[in-house]
Amino acid sequence: MAAAGEPHSSFYDTIVVGAGIQGSFTAYHLAKRGRDTLLLEQFPLPHSRGSSHGQSRIIRHAYAQEHYTQMMAESYGLWEQLEAEAGALLYRQTGLLVLAANTNPEFQRFCQTLAQHHIPSELFTAESLRGRFPGIRPYCGEAGVSDRTAGVLYADRALRAVQDGFRRCGGALRDSEQVTDIQPGVVVTVTTSGGAYQAKSLVITAGPWANKLLAPLGLQLPLQTLRINVCYWKEKVPGAYGVSAHFPCFLAICDPHHIYGLPSNEYPGLVKICYHSGSPADPEERDRPPEAPSLPDIQVLQDFVSKYLPGLVPEPAVVEHCMYTNTPDEDFVLDRHPKFSNIVIGAGFSGHGFKLAPVVGKLLCQLSVGEEPSYTMEPFGIRRFPALPPAAL
Ligand SMILES: Cc1cc2nc3c(=O)[nH]c(=O)nc-3n(C[C@H](O)[C@H](O)[C@H](O)COP(=O)(O)OP(=O)(O)OC[C@H]3O[C@@H](n4cnc5c(N)ncnc54)[C@H](O)[C@@H]3O)c2cc1C
Numbered sequence: 597m598a599a600a601g602e603p604h605s606s607f608y609d610t611i612v613v614g615a616g617i618q619g620s621f622t623a624y625h626l627a628k629r630g631r632d633t634l635l636l637e638q639f640p641l642p643h644s645r646g647s648s649h650g651q652s653r654i655i656r657h658a659y660a661q662e663h664y665t666q667m668m669a670e671s672y673g674l675w676e677q678l679e680a681e682a683g684a685l686l687y688r689q690t691g692l693l694v695l696a697a698n699t700n701p702e703f704q705r706f707c708q709t710l711a712q713h714h715i716p717s718e719l720f721t722a723e724s725l726r727g728r729f730p731g732i733r734p735y736c737g738e739a740g741v742s743d744r745t746a747g748v749l750y751a752d753r754a755l756r757a758v759q760d761g762f763r764r765c766g767g768a769l770r771d772s773e774q775v776t777d778i779q780p781g782v783v784v785t786v787t788t789s790g791g792a793y794q795a796k797s798l799v800i801t802a803g804p805w806a807n808k809l810l811a812p813l814g815l816q817l818p819l820q821t822l823r824i825n826v827c828y829w830k831e832k833v834p835g836a837y838g839v840s841a842h843f844p845c846f847l848a849i850c851d852p853h854h855i856y857g858l859p860s861n862e863y864p865g866l867v868k869i870c871y872h873s874g875s876p877a878d879p880e881e882r883d884r885p886p887e888a889p890s891l892p893d894i895q896v897l898q899d900f901v902s903k904y905l906p907g908l909v910p911e912p913a914v915v916e917h918c919m920y921t922n923t924p925d926e927d928f929v930l931d932r933h934p935k936f937s938n939i940v941i942g943a944g945f946s947g948h949g950f951k952l953a954p955v956v957g958k959l960l961c962q963l964s965v966g967e968e969p970s971y972t973m974e975p976f977g978i979r980r981f982p983a984l985p986p987a988a989l
């Protein structure tokens with residue numbers, strides 16, 4: 597990194613656009629391998645306009661799709677490594693409870709992946725759930741399966757830790773610099789609001805702005821950007837649903853969208869419970885009220901809280917906002933640009949990418965240095981979207 601007053605280099609091995617959790621981890625892995633790396637961020641850091649801000653995220657092995665459970669084994673290790681390097685606590689184990697009718701096929705897939713991967717877990721009937729978690733009322737006789745390894749990641753702290761780690765490895769992080777133009781080629785030229793830079797390869801991890809950057813490169817991915825209401829609910833007895841009372845994270849498999857929650861911790865007396873969907877929104881106008889009537893997500897949550905969590909006041913006490921960028925199948929996009937092989941794209945993290953960022957960053961790093969990725973990339977390829985115009989491919 598250039599010292600204060602020294603001119604900045606303008607030629608890098610790799611430039612990463614977007615310093616959310618995915619771009620920051622990609623840059624961290626690149627710098628760790630000795631690649632001269634520039635990480636560009638449009639806003640002053642830290643900021644709350646994308647998807648990686650806030651204090652907490654769920655981390656879990658439990659997934660209905662095996663490819664994520666497989667990746668989580670390595671991800672846990674990399675989070676631990678970052679914790680050690682940063683000398684900061686980034687993860688608190690709380691366990692996770694998945695709730696559903698025990699005949700639900702998705703619930704059964706969760707049970708299968710947990711068993712196949714030997715993740716410490718336990719099955720609960722409605723009755724045993726009541727005994728173990730008195731704060732939860734299985735209103736429709738739901739069953740449960742736990743993932744004891746799950747917990748909460750301290751998101752803001754984690755983002756800072758990975759960016760600090762990147763800098764310690766010699767990486768250059770320039771915030772308040774919006775990328776305004778990308779010229780592909782053997783050497784890629786990136787113009788920002790503050791200058792122009794060149795690199796042998798480029799990684800685009802721009803969150804809800806991905807398609808804006810990809811349009812001039814002839815590519816539009818089927819991404820939907822959603823505004824998410826992040827709701828916090830007051831405990832009737834402070835601490836009853838808290839980490840110290842061993843209340844777990846939970847994921848209720850509901851139709852059409854799941855509901856998930858985290859124990860009270862970051863805001864004393866408040867439990868975070870969210871709907872796993874939101875209203876379509878442009879990230880530039882996230883908080884503008886939608887023209888069409890928005891999803892009645894808060895109503896759905898109120899109904900859920902009053903039925904299933906009798907110790908909470910069934911009205912949100914605090915509502916914050918965040919963005920999801922969803923693909924149609926909610927699998928990530930981790931691939932090279934179909935025409936420009938030295939441009940790599942990480943996008944569409946569909947509201948579940950934080951916990952996997954250490955492995956996502958490694959895979960994007962591997963793609964950008966031309967290495968064989970460590971996992972099958974089939975679920976993440978751009979070519980899985982049949983509706984893409986053939987010209988883009
Ligand atoms: C409410 C909520 C709850 C969630 N809960 C969980 C959870 O419990 N567990 C979990 O694993 N995941 C969870 N997620 C998902 C996870 O947080 C996201 O998948 C992840 O943060 C996506 O990171 P990103 O780096 O792709 O995007 P972002 O964080 O949005 O980063 C993209 C960055 O690119 C920058 N950028 C864009 N365009 C430009 C440009 N032209 N020039 C320079 N910079 C640019 C942006 O400013 C931004 O900083 C949740 C998400 C939300 C919103």
Ligand SMILES: O=C(O)[C@@H]1CCCC=N1
Nearest residue numbers: 654655847856872947948
């Ligand atoms: O990724 C997670 O764990 C959370 C909870 C389930 C839905 C999305 N995000």
